[in-house]
Amino acid sequence: MRLLVTGGAGFIGSEFVRGWLRSDPAAHVTVLDALTYSGVEHNLASVAHRPGFRFVRGDVCDPDVVDQVTAGQDAVVHFAAESHVDRSIEGAGPFVRTNVVGTQVLLDAAVRHRVGRFVQVSTDEVYGSIGEGSWTEEWPLAPSSPYSATKSAADLLALAYHRTHGLDVVITRCTNNYGPHQFPEKVIPLFITHLIDGRAVPLYGDGRHIRDWLYVSDHCRGIELALRGGRPGEVYHIGGGTEVSNHELTGLLLDAVGAGWDRVTRVADRKGHDLRYSLDDSKIREQLGYAPQVPFAVGLAATVDWYRENRRWWEPLKAGAERV
Template sequence: MRILVTGGAGFIGSEFVRRQLNSDPAVRITVLDKLTYSGVEANLAPVSGHPGYRFVRGDICDPDMVDHVMAGQDAVVHFAAESHVDRSIEGAGPFVRTNVLGTQVLLDAAHRHGVGRFVHVSTDEVYGSISEGSWTEEWPLAPNSPYSASKGGADLLALACHRTHGLDVVVTRCSNNYGPYQFPEKVIPLFITNLIDGSTVPLYGDGRNIRDWLHVSDHCRGIELVLRGGKPGEVYNIGGGTEVSNHKLTGLLLDAVGAGWDRVEYVADRKGHDLRYSLDDSKIREQLGYAPQVDFAEGLAATVAWYREHRSWWEPLKGTASRG
């Protein structure tokens, strides 16, 4: 299979690429990545010599570039996105451009070239916030940040392309990811690296906000199942099954590095901060046999260890990271 992976130098995209190339000798992957601040080509160093790997630096909003790399592909797995909520609040323009326009450029090219499957990777944040229960795939979209609104718009464009043109589109919506190679503006790597360096960590509001945590390897396992077995035109939630408040998560990370609560700086809450996310992922479990395999406590400990051992990877990136 020949797969175009957009945003393949990012956190989740690079995990997917490494997994595919290490598990399937017949796969051929073209990574298209603009290498903006959070796209790090070093994330792909472990597979850079693989005969099935090709890297193209380019912008998904560039129709000519996209048309060139789309030719001959069997499938697209679309990770490329502006994804940091705080940055979207500061300025929504780049999020609309990349997440909405870029997705449309890719869909148009995929339709034109007769690509067999288009997996659009989205987020649970498109559903908004939920005080109790869990979102199913049929839940109405109610995004609360410019980031999540742009992703919701991209979801609808992808599904509309299936209904209008018959393109084989599937959409995945995941809960919060964590694991190695995550850019250090996100909360877990930000807190880990700050604490390793002896700095404080910023906790929004009272820390009551709850997230469902999903190890990046489990997320990519779910995407693989959808790529190969998902039904055209369908949406699949991919969850981790571990809901943790930000306050509890902070305590776990403090314990992991041997730090105390005096290292926590309480800061004003984020504008429009969603209180709770919770996905019902029974659809992908029942239809495709998905189940997360990484225990949260073990995965978090392994993630802390990875950042301890890979200072040379994250230290140069800290200057470009905003607050998590």
Template sequence: MRILVTGGAGFIGSAYVRRALAPRGAAQPPRITVLDALTYSGSEANLAPVAGHPGYTFVHGDICDPDVVDQVMAGQDAVVHFAAESHVDRSIDGAGPFVRTNVLGTQVLLDAAVRHRVGRFVHVSTDEVYGSIAEGSWTEDAPLAPNSPYSASKAGSDLLALACHRTHGLDVVVTRCTNNYGPYQFPEKVIPLFVTHLIEGRTVPLYGDGRHRRDWLHVLDHCRGIDLVLHGGRAGEVYHIGGGTELSNRELTGLLLEACGAGWDRVEHVADRKGHDLRYALDDSKIREELGYAPEVSFTEGLAATVEWYRTHRAWWQPLKEGGRPR
């Protein structure tokens, strides 16, 4: 199987590629082409473990460039589309790059996939497209009500992908996940930001009173869910992928402080983010019942392993915090 992975040098995309190309007995690994623009949060260092794999090809290019996309789309059996601008705070500061990459870039990819008659297009999205939910959880048919420029751009790309299925017959499947964590995550996100700050002896910034709630999903469980959807999901459908561990930001902060041997004196309460959604929660019973999905990494074990990874990979994250590239 030939798979084009967009954004494959980023956090989740690189985890997907590393997992897909890992040895699995007699199973034949796919042939993967990674297309990545290598913006601030993407690095070929994230793909170093598979750099010499015979089934791996890297192309440095922008999903908004129709010529590059047309070249890499030719001959592909499937697309797994991770490429996106994804940091809410950055989208509040300036929405333009988010609209360009997340909306226009997705449309360029869809157009090329239709031209080249790609067999399946997996569009990777987020729970943030639904807005905030006070109690209960969203099912896949819940209305979209995004509250940030980032989530609005992702909602737009979701709708474009599903419209392409209905209009052109492209085999599109959309996944929406909860908050990911794990190794190689860019240190602007809360877990790697807090862990690396604590390792450096710095304080950590907790928004407001820390009551905002999120469900946490290990990146490898997310990748397992995406693979299940790639091979068994129904065309034109949306599938939720959850982790099953809901915590307030204050509860998460307490766990990170404990894991790093620090106290609450290292926490600095900062002004809340504009339009900050209070709670996200996905009902993932559809993927569990149809495709047999279940998270395998417990949050306790996954968080401990993640903290240890950042503790032992300072050469990877410290240059990023200084505006450079991993060593």
């Protein structure tokens, strides 16, 4: 299979590429990534020597570049996105451009070149917030932030191209990811690196917001199952099965680095902050055999250890992000 992976130098995309090439060293993978602030080409260093690997630095919104890299591909896995909610609140323009226009440009190329399968990688945030129970794949979209609104738009575009053009589209929606190589603006690496440096960590509001945590390799395993066996036009939820409040998460991270609650600064809650996300992932479990393999305690400990051991990776990224 010839595979195009957009956003393949990012946190989740690079994990997917590394895993795909580990399982099939002879595979042909083209990564398209603009290497904006959160894209790190070094994330792909361990597979860059593979004969079937090709890296193209380019913008998913550039029709000429996208046309060139899409030609001859059997499948597309579309990770490329602006994804940080706080940044989307400060300015939605880049999110609309990359997440909506970029997806449209890629879908057009996929139709033009008769790509066999298009996997749209999305998020549970498209549903808004849920007090009790869990969302199924048929739940109406009700995004709360500019970020989640643009992901909702991208999902709807992908489904429209399936219905209008017959493009073989599959959508995956995941819960909160964590693990090595995550850009240090997201909560788990932000807190870990702050605490390692002796700094205080910012906890939104009363910390009662609840998220289901999914180790990045489990997420990528679910994406691969959807890529290989998902039904055209279907949405699949990928969950971790571990719901934790932000307050509980903060306590776990404090314990992991031997810090106390005096290192926590309460900050004003985020605008439109969703209280709880929860996906019902029984569909992908029953139809495709998915099950998360990394327990949260094990994955969190491994993540803390990775950031302890890889300061040279995250320190310059964090410094750059804080200057933006």
